[in-house]
Amino acid sequence: MLSIFLVILFALLTVFIIKAFIFQDEENMKELSKQYQKTVQTFYPRGAILDRNGINFSDKNENPSLPVPNNINFKVGKTFIGNIQINDQTTTKDAVKGISGLQLYYDSLLNGGPPIKIKAQIDANGNIIDEKSYTAVNDHINEGNTVHTTVDYHIQEYTENYLGNFLKENNFKGGSVILTNIKTGEILAMASNDNTLNKNMLSYQPGSVFKILTLALAVENNVVDLDEEFNCTGKIKIGSVTRYCHEGKGHGKITAKEGLSLSCNEVFYRLAKRLNVKDKKGNIISNKIIDYAHTLGFGSPNDKQNKNKKFILEYNDYYSFVPEKIYNNMDTFNLALGQGDVQATPLLLNTIMSAIANGGTGYYPYIVESVKSPSEEIIEIKKNQIFDLHLSPKTIKVLQQALGMTCSAPEFIFQTR
Numbered sequence: 001m002l003s004i005f006l007v008i009l010f011a012l013l014t015v016f017i018i019k020a021f022i023f024q025d026e027e028n029m030k031e032l033s034k035q036y037q038k039t040v041q042t043f044y045p046r047g048a049i050l051d052r053n054g055i056n057f058s059d060k061n062e063n064p065s066l067p068v069p070n071n072i073n074f075k076v077g078k079t080f081i082g083n084i085q086i087n088d089q090t091t092t093k094d095a096v097k098g099i100s101g102l103q104l105y106y107d108s109l110l111n112g113g114p115p116i117k118i119k120a121q122i123d124a125n126g127n128i129i130d131e132k133s134y135t136a137v138n139d140h141i142n143e144g145n146t147v148h149t150t151v152d153y154h155i156q157e158y159t160e161n162y163l164g165n166f167l168k169e170n171n172f173k174g175g176s177v178i179l180t181n182i183k184t185g186e187i188l189a190m191a192s193n194d195n196t197l198n199k200n201m202l203s204y205q206p207g208s209v210f211k212i213l214t215l216a217l218a219v220e221n222n223v224v225d226l227d228e229e230f231n232c233t234g235k236i237k238i239g240s241v242t243r244y245c246h247e248g249k250g251h252g253k254i255t256a257k258e259g260l261s262l263s264c265n266e267v268f269y270r271l272a273k274r275l276n277v278k279d280k281k282g283n284i285i286s287n288k289i290i291d292y293a294h295t296l297g298f299g300s301p302n303d304k305q306n307k308n309k310k311f312i313l314e315y316n317d318y319y320s321f322v323p324e325k326i327y328n329n330m331d332t333f334n335l336a337l338g339q340g341d342v343q344a345t346p347l348l349l350n351t352i353m354s355a356i357a358n359g360g361t362g363y364y365p366y367i368v369e370s371v372k373s374p375s376e377e378i379i380e381i382k383k384n385q386i387f388d389l390h391l392s393p394k395t396i397k398v399l400q401q402a403l404g405m406t407c408s409a410p411e412f413i414f415q416t417r
Contacts, residue, residue: 002198016097032185034036037409040120042088043136045112047072049081051153052186052369058079065132070095071110071144079176079192079200080313080367082148091115101198102147102368105312108380109371112144145379146367150186155179159189167193176200176346178365182354184250185363185384200350201311203318208263210338211351213274213296215260217289219395223274225400225416229253232266238329243269257398261405265337272336273329279368286325287335295390299349301341310364310385311347313328355389356403362387373381 048059048071059073074081082101084297085093086417095115098107117137159177167175176199179189192199216226234250236243245265259267278288297308299321306319323341326332330404334340347365355362363386372382389396 037119038122039117039119041132041279043070043116044072044086045114045116045140045142045144046084046096047106047110047112047142047146049074049077049102049110049147049149050187051077051149051151051156053152054148055153057149057153076153076160077151078191078195079198080151082273083195088115092096100196101313102149105369106145106147106371109145112142114138116140141374143374147231148372150181150188150367150369150382151190152188153399155371156189156191159191163191163193167332174199177214178346178350180350180354180365182358182362185365185366185387186275186369187365187371190367197315198313200346201313201315201318203320203345205342206338206349208279208337209349210342210344211260211263211268212399213289213293213334214268214275214357215256216389216391216395216399217275218256219256219398220391221288225257226256229255230264230267230270231260232259232264236266236269236333238333240259241330243333253325257402258403260402265333268336269333274330276326276332284327284329284332287332289335290322290324290326292390296352298322298344311366312368314345314347318345320348327407351387352389353400353403355387356396356399359392360389360393 020312049070051057057069057074057077058071059075072084072086078101080101081106082103083099084103085097085099087097093111093113095109096336098104098110107170109369116139119135119137120135123129143396147319163175163177174193176192176260177189177249178187178200180187190198190200200402219226231253232245232247232251234245234248237247245264246263251262251266254262254267256267256271258264272287272289275288277288279285297310299307299319301321303319303321305316306314308319309316321341321343323335326335331340335342338344351362351365354365364387366382366384368380369382370378372378391399
């Protein structure tokens with residue numbers, strides 16, 4: 001009986017093998033083919049993003065033995081390069097989409113066509129049999145255009161490492177850095193510790209950095225004598241409320257320029273009060289700082305989107321703004337110190353500081369020098385946009401001197417209460 005069973009079992013096995021190998025059962029053949037060939041790399045054709053010296057920001061090829069580089073993996077420069085989204089279920093050019101940064105802005109120009117699959121023969125254990133036997137499925141020329149940026153790869157890498165170490169050592173949650181050439185507006189480095197949102201484009205309360213505008217308007221409107229002394233006791237009475245200077249004991253007697261170098265709240269509150277605009281009854285209705293800020297690109301808290309967008313990576317939902325009006329001295333205090341309904345992007349603050357350093361007139365920052373086709377045809381080239389502070393040479397000189405004093409003050413910190 002056992003021998004009969006074994007004969008029947010052997011016969012069934014023989015029939016299965018004949019069906020699979022001789023008649024080439026379609027389903028079984030598909031499974032068998034997987035054992036002999038597999039995709040070792042998918043190449044998503046995409047244009048390169050280069051630094052100012054022609055260095056490719058993309059990481060080296062995933063598989064060094066393959067001669068096909070991918071332009072989709074980045075470690076350095078992700079703040080401005082942005083992220084991509086891969087859909088490996090499609091074989092069309094939509095397999096890769098830019099979702100942020102330059103990848104999003106130039107998505108259609110960077111797209112190089114449908115993905116190419118690199119396949120190789122493997123043995124039963126999944127090991128590649130012959131590394132010279134690679135075949136390309138759906139092979140075609142990369143049609144992606146090249147984006148030439150103004151960024152220096154080495155400065156960018158150093159800046160990112162420095163920012164990361166600085167945040168870690170000081171236990172800070174976040175930070176951002178923009179480094180620009182004040183003579184041209186070229187961005188040499190742009191770093192942010194967030195790979196999802198570029199913090200240089202987000203808006204924050206600028207705090208004491210905004211005091212630069214308060215001092216500029218005070219000098220421009222001749223409401224302060226640069227030799228005038230202010231007495232800082234550390235406490236500032238505003239009606240029934242007490243506000244403080246960051247120096248608890250007060251700075252004592254200091255001038256306006258010294259006030260900036262020491263970030264004295266007392267000095268800048270007094271200057272801002274002199275810039276208030278009042279109606280016939282003496283009621284505060286505005287401040288000259290507000291109108292001036294609008295000329296520099298600040299909007300209103302009630303704006304629904306960024307109306308003054310000048311930079312290709314700026315977000316529509318984040319922008320710099322100042323209050324539409326102020327109504328009392330507390331509003332004046334907050335405005336003077338960059339608090340309350342005052343927000344600014346690091347990008348705009350960088351633009352203002354660069355213009356001061358450059359003598360009052362500069363350029364809006366830009367990060368792309370040109371876009372070129374695979375045949376080196378220029379598709380897009382930079383367009384410099386002038387940024388003018390609309391301040392007199394006298395005021396600019398005062399700001400430069402005051403900022404120079406700030407840099408040399410070892411005890412200085414931008415801090416408000």
